[in-house]
Amino acid sequence: MTNYKINEFFETIQGEGQYTGTASIFIRLQGCPVGCSWCDTKHTWEVENDLQIPIQQVFAKTVETPQWASLSANEIVEHIKLQGYRSKHVVITGGEPAMYNLIEMCDALHAHGFSTQIETSGTFEIKVPAKTWVTVSPKINMAGGYKVLASSMARANEIKHPIARQSHVEELEELLNTAPVSEGTLIYLQPISQKIPATKLAIETCMEKNWRLSIQVHKYIGIA
Numbered sequence: 001m002t003n004y005k006i007n008e009f010f011e012t013i014q015g016e017g018q019y020t021g022t023a024s025i026f027i028r029l030q031g032c033p034v035g036c037s038w039c040d041t042k043h044t045w046e047v048e049n050d051l052q053i054p055i056q057q058v059f060a061k062t063v064e065t066p067q068w069a070s071l072s073a074n075e076i077v078e079h080i081k082l083q084g085y086r087s088k089h090v091v092i093t094g095g096e097p098a099m100y101n102l103i104e105m106c107d108a109l110h111a112h113g114f115s116t117q118i119e120t121s122g123t124f125e126i127k128v129p130a131k132t133w134v135t136v137s138p139k140i141n142m143a144g145g146y147k148v149l150a151s152s153m154a155r156a157n158e159i160k161h162p163i164a165r166q167s168h169v170e171e172l173e174e175l176l177n178t179a180p181v182s183e184g185t186l187i188y189l190q191p192i193s194q195k196i197p198a199t200k201l202a203i204e205t206c207m208e209k210n211w212r213l214s215i216q217v218h219k220y221i222g223i224a
């Protein structure tokens, strides 16, 4: 039985990619060695054994902390019901969720009528059922030294790439050449930090390449 280390567990609207606008339950898992300098969830990087807390304290968090709770797949389903969440879509994020074998969790959620999605850097082998939607946001040449895996790119249902400048577009093109995606995979460019030059570049590149724009809707409407 797999136990999952959970840093956050909350319900909101998915603001990015294909599922934008979908009421979703987010499960943020603890642990990530990828080392992106601009990471906005650095509190999830380390797994400190003495920071384990009961799941009730995870639900009660009002600020981001590196504390986590351990739950099995069935306990995750139980707690979704206990919380009274209404969403039927579950987004598993991190940290780096692909460090975990997610098959048990996703199978349990599917058995209870939920759809599932993971958001991963693509640097770990992805272990999910076939019907889980896989979002790969490829983290290229980050400090942790992990490479984006060809198998992750091939498994992706969508690629979501944050960009601020032309070199970010070029690094994605290079990656797509060496680690191609499967037919039908959606490619999204996401302007970093809602900056106007980044947004303009993303729009122009999407028009040119017939890619899609992801604009972090949750940040525009002021929700988590």
Ligand code: SF4
Pocket: 032, 033, 034, 035, 036, 038, 039, 040, 041, 042, 044, 094, 095, 096, 121, 139
């Ligand atoms: S992969 Fe995600 S969680 Fe890990 S360092 Fe990069 S942005 Fe942060």
